[in-house]
Amino acid sequence: MTHPKSGPPRVAEWLLRRRLPRDLSEPILGDLAERFGALSETDPVEARRFYWRQTVSAWSSRIPAARSPIERAGRFGHRRTASGLDSWGQDLRYGARRLMRSPGFSLVALFTLALGIGATTTIFSVVQETLLRSLPFADPERLVMVWNHTREEPTDRWLLTAKDFADMQEQSRSLEAAAVTETVVGPMVGAGEAIHVRISRTTTNFFSLLGVEPILGRGFVPEDGTPVPTGAQGPPLPVLLSHGTWQAHFGGDPGVLGRTMTIFGQPAEVIGVMPVDFDMHLPDAADVGRDMDLWWPIRYDHSQGSRDSHYLTVIARLRDGTSLSEARAETISFSEGIRQASVRHRELGLEFELTPLAADVVAHVRPTLVLLSGAVGFVLLIACANVASLFLVRVARRRSELAVMSALGAGRWRLIRQLLTESLLLGVAGGTGGLLLSVAGLSVLKRVRPDELPWVDAVQLDLRIVAFALGTSLLAALVYGIAPAIRSTVAAGRLQQRAGSSSAGESRLRSSMVVVEVALSLVLLVGAGLMVRTIGELNRVELGFDPENLLVVDVSMxxxxxxxxxxxxxxxxxxxxxxxxxxxxxxxxxxxxxxxxxxxxxxxxxxxxxxxxxxxxxxxxxxxxxxxxxxxxxxxxxxxxxxxxxxxxxxxxxxxxxxxxxxxxxxxxxxxxxxxxxxxxxxxxxxxxxxxxxxxxxxxxxxxxxxxxxxxxxxxxxxxxxxxxxxxxxxxxxxxxxxxxxxxxxxMPVDVRAMSDNVVRELRPAQFVLALMAVFSALALVLAAVGLYGVLAYSVSQRRREIGIRLAMGATRHDVLRLVLGEGMVLAALGTLFGLGAAAALTRFMSHHLYGVSATDPVAFGATAAFLLMVSGLATWLPARRASGVAPSSALRYE
Amino acid sequence: MGKGNRLGEFEEVVLLALASFEDSAYGVEVFDTLARITGREGSITGVYVALSRLEDKGYVKSYLGKATAQRGGRAKRFFTLQPAGAEVLKRSREAMNALWRGARLHPLLEDGS
Structure with missing residues (x-):
């Protein structure tokens, strides 16, 4: 026989090796190779087909497990595994089957995880859009805001005076350029009926400093800012429209350039349209706001202005290669120079300060986002504790299975790996569910569009967010999977122990997890409670006037x-x-x-x-x-x-x-x-x-x-x-x-609105924080209550025999009820105690959001603790009632 | 063993195929015999699984042969019929014959061989 030109299909061979037990694979592969060789001499195609047919039938025929106990153990142990990858695959298949077999457990765990991961992912996507992204300007890291403050109040932020701005622009070597912007609201006539518009008055270098160009027409040029003598009629004001104004009042007409109108009684001419996503993105202290309707140039020579009145919002760009600290050093000597020139500056101890724009812009939302991140972190931890608790019960139920695996040669690491694989599978499923939930959560947030989350509109579900959700779920899987997995190896050591019974160690672990859950949820509840108190206090504020049935009418002359x-x-x-x-x-x-x-x-x-x-x-x-x-x-x-x-x-x-x-x-x-x-x-x-x-x-x-x-x-x-x-x-x-x-x-343009709207708007930030805290603490509470219920229900099912004996020995149902209630309430009370301690330590981080209440307000602490104990009582009462309903005779038979 | 030493239908066929060899045979040979008799290409794995069971029950015995190049360096596994295997085949045939003798009376089987 000549040697075949090519051997059997490698993939098929590989598949057969996966499938066949060791004692069969050698002769079968040999037989097939022989037959393949013979066939391929006459018909190579048929030879391959034959080989594949045999491979398929090998996979579809029932092959008994290897026949000796020693060899069977090899399926769990290391001996048979040709590669680690292969046995991971086996773990996965096995894990998936196990999860499918107990859909109740899997669904509860999945839903719990999805809630935790969904909440976390939603907040993360907002955080990364707000705190971690870069501003939509050219080289945003070189942009700074310029402020004044006095020696006595170094945290104050004063705007600049005109003369100081002009001097700084002229003298500074570390600043490439400095621009001014201020916001006014005024009437615009000439685009349909007279309307109020938000106008940003800027120096002509404002847009080139930011590195933003109009999408239509031209930007400002220096000549646009030429001062017009008082009383003289200058050229029409060149005006840049926001994209929104262009669409709303000019129908998005590309021929809008050159259109004229009257703003504040002055003739104006459209010279350009800004991009759709251009927004001011300046810090709150700059006092310019967002959602501008149009921009026009300041026609004024600031060097002619005074050094007394602080009204200029100044933004500047560092020269390329100049660091912020170099620029600050120069600013200090500049401050000294100005103090020499002005008595007032000297007496006030006025100093100039540069702050990086990027950090400044988000400074006012940072406390809210930090608070929310902490809150979702807690929800996620509670979810993990809950799932870990569920896994512990499963480990107990599977004790005999694990013991057999262990007896057949599966090592400690092998068992841990099997259980961790199941945790990871569940984690990935939960992560997917969470991602879907966060899509829903984001769309809700986008509809609410709270001022506290200024960039929620821009949040897109991108790869980073998907990666975050996945990473979080894998991390969570490790968190909730590791303790049960390690317990399992202890469990497996006790072959003789009855399946489904819990060791004392596991009960302790589960109980302590419930305590942690209760404690964490109390922290969130206290946070929500403090916000309720804050809003109550805000509502009680004496405004000094009566906003009911009061209208506000604005006119611009x-x-x-x-x-x-x-x-x-x-x-x-x-x-x-x-x-x-x-x-x-x-x-x-x-x-x-x-x-x-x-x-x-x-x-x-x-x-x-x-x-x-x-x-x-x-x-x-x-x-x-x-x-x-x-x-x-x-x-x-x-x-x-x-x-x-x-x-x-x-x-x-x-x-x-x-x-x-x-x-x-x-x-x-x-x-x-x-x-x-x-x-x-x-x-x-x-x-x-x-x-x-x-x-x-x-x-x-x-x-x-x-x-x-x-x-x-x-x-x-x-x-x-x-x-x-x-x-x-x-x-x-x-x-x-x-x-x-x-x-x-x-x-004159007229606006009519209710004064109560003003009051409502003032309440909105606190209400927003309350709403989210309420959602998160409700989630936490439900999860903790489910956890408590689960632990007790399981404990009752474990102790049916004991309870039966107690009843047979003359204990009343009332005694049994009290026994179980007592067990649950001890856990709840411990959790409440720890929770109160943790809350006392943590709530000061939300003092930024509080008004009229201290961060350790006894009313909020007491009321939420009482509420939590009440819910715990309910979660405990259900299993307790079931325990008291145990029939003594059936309990004695129970095994 | 729960199933006792009874023969499964496919096991019996495989055992008969093996019995058609005077001495001993390896998997492909049994497989070819079966294919010739039944007119269908079976599964080599199926044949081996059946032979392994028969070995468990003590009806056949196996030993490893030499590895050859055509087989990719893998050894053949030869199977030999054992006396117990021959005995169970004979008993099965007798039982069948007895049943057939009784069954001939049925009109549907009149043309049968």
Whole structure:
């Protein structure tokens, strides 16, 4: 016989070797090789077919396991395994079969894991989008914000003065460029009906500094910023539209370039459109906000400005190759130079500070995200503890199987590996489920679009997130799989022990896991409890005015009106509003309380103009008409309200808040006292106090800065707001108010909204944190209760015999009930105790989110602990009742 | 053994095929004989499994032959019929014959051989 040209198909041969027991594989493979050789001399194709047919029938025929016990043990031991990979495959198949065989266990474990991993993945995807991504600007690591702070308050962040900005731009060598941006809200006429738009005024280098280009038209060039002398009519303002504005008000028309309109009474011309995803991405302290409608250039030479008024938000780019610390060093010497030049800077100890933009932008969301990450971490841990507990029960149930495997030669590592494989299989399945849940969770978050998660829109399910979910589930599998796996090898050592019975070690392990679960869930519950208390406190805050049935009407006046005309328009609008049927009272104020956009503060002092005073302080200033206090229901504490006769400014009077009066003139009558204040960089003003009103939360629910109310002649703004007290349902007044103001000779955009919206918006951040904490702690509670129930139900099933004996010996059902309840409540109480300790240590990390309650608020701690014990009692009661229902006779027979 | 020493149907066929060899035979030879008689290509693995069972029951005995190049260096496994195997085949045949004698009366079997 000649030697065949080629041997049998390698794959088929390999498959046969996998399939055949050792004693058969040698002769069979030999026979097949021989026959293959003979066939391939005449018909190689048929030879291969024959070989494959035989391979298939080998795999489909029933082959008894190797025939001696020693050889059978080889299937579990190492001897037979040709390669590690092969036996992993075997472990996998075996593990999958085991899991399928107990679908109840697998489903509960799978669902538990999916919940934990789903929650974790959802929060992670938000965290990585927010904290870990880079800003959508060119070389974002070179972008910095520039601030001022005083020596006394180094954590304060003041904006820059115009002159300082100009000097810094000129002198700095470490900064490649510095730009300014500020936000205003104003009327735009010329694209359909007049609307309010959010305008970002920037220096012309703003976009080139960020490295962002318009998608249509051109960006700003230096000439766009050429100062226009006051009174002169410059060229039309070049305007860049946001993508949203372009779509909403210009129909996405590519021919929009060159379109003209009127903004703030000034002619403007569209020169470009910004990309769809361009957003400001500046820190909160920059006070510019997001969602701009358009940008226009600042036509002003900052070197002509003052060194007194801090109003410029400055962003800068480090020169390539310059480190932040080098730039900071230069800033220090620059600060010294400026302090030499300005008395005020010297006295304030004003310093310049650079902060990296990327870290700054997310600084305000970091506490929320850290809190949420911690919370989901706890949920995941509880889920793991639960699944570990389930696995321990399984190990106990499979004791005889494991013992046989062990007796047949399976080593310790072999058993651990088999059980870990099952954990990993479950982990991967749970991870997949979790990924699906996180897709759902993300879509919910995107719909809510909370301010606390500014980039939730941009979160995409990408490979990194899938990898995270998978990695988390594998890690979790190790966490919940390792203890049961190690226990299993102990279990396997006891061949004689009854299958399904638990050793003392396992019971202890399971009990301690339940204690941990209860403790972790209590920490989350306390967190949620503290948020409930916080919101309660926020709701109880005395606003100082009555937001119910109160409407806010905003109007923006055309820019060409002079001061007198503006005052006149305010008067007309107020009168018109009062005449609308259903309006009880109306009064003007600017800006309105809790408006969320404007701050408007001034410096004040009692002894001298603020700059010369020993004790200058800061207050809000509000321009009001005489009707305001009645319409808003701000009550008068002393003196009188403002009157129409105060508006001509002789004598100059203001109304102040009680807390300001208490601060400046404690124990004295504030009426008639002298007060100095200074708005922006204007001249300081000396006034007398005419009246004192209740404290109002002007800037936010937790804001206690005082307010100075002044007649309109101090500050004739382009904008004015009015509060309107409605009789009955305020909703019905929206349309009449609009049409009444629309009928006035002056064309003005009007916004009408409910004041209660402002209050609701102020509550939203706390409510958002509460909502998520509530979801996570509810998850944790359910998982912990299931865990507790599981441990007790199992313990009862283990102790049927014992319980039966007790009943037969004369114990009452009541005794049995108490026995099991006692066991469960001891665990719950231990968990509660540890949980209270852990919560006391951990809740201070959420103090950022709390208001009016301490991080160790006894009410929140006590109430949640009581609630947890109640739920534990329920979870314990069910198995306890089952135990008390055991019939003594059947229990004795139970084996 | 739970099943006792009774022969399975396929085992009996394989044992008969082996019995057609005077001395001893290895897997492929038994396989070829079966294929010739039944007209179907069986499974070598099936043949070996049956022969292994027969060996367990003491009806055949096996020994390893020499390894050859055609077999990829693998040894042949030769099987030899044992007296107990011959005995069980004979008993089976007698039982069959007795049954056949009785069964001939049935009209459906009139044309049968």
């Amino acid at each position: 055309p820019g060409q009106l002079d001061r007198e005309q503006r005052l006149q328009v305010v008067h007309e609008v107020e009168r018109t509003l009062r005449e609308v049927p259903g309006v009880e009272q109306a009064g003007g104020i600017f800006p309105v309380p809790l408006n969320g956009v404007y701050v408007r503060t001034c410096a004040y002092a009692a002894d001298a103009p603020p700059l010369e005073s020993e004790d200058p302080r800061e207050a809000y200033f509000r321009i009001v008409t005489p009707g305001y206090f009645d319409a808003a229901r701000v009550s008068l504490r002393a003196g009188r309200q403002l009157e129409a006769s105060d508006e001509d400014g002789e004598p100059a009077v203001v109304v102040v808040e009680q807390r300001l009066a208490d601060r400046l003139w404690p124990g004295h009558d504030p009426i008639g006292q002298r007060l100095f204040f200074q708005i922006f960089s204007r001249q300081p003003v000396e006034v007398r106090v005419a009246g004192v009103v209740d404290n109002v939360r002007q800037g936010g629910l937790i804001d206690e800065r005082p307010t100075i109310y002044m007649p309109r002649h101090f500050y004739a703004a382009m904008e004015m707001s009015f509060v309107v007290r409605a009789q009955g349902d305020p909703e019905r007044l929206y349309a009449p108010i609009r049409s009444a103001i629309g009928a006035l000779p002056t064309e």
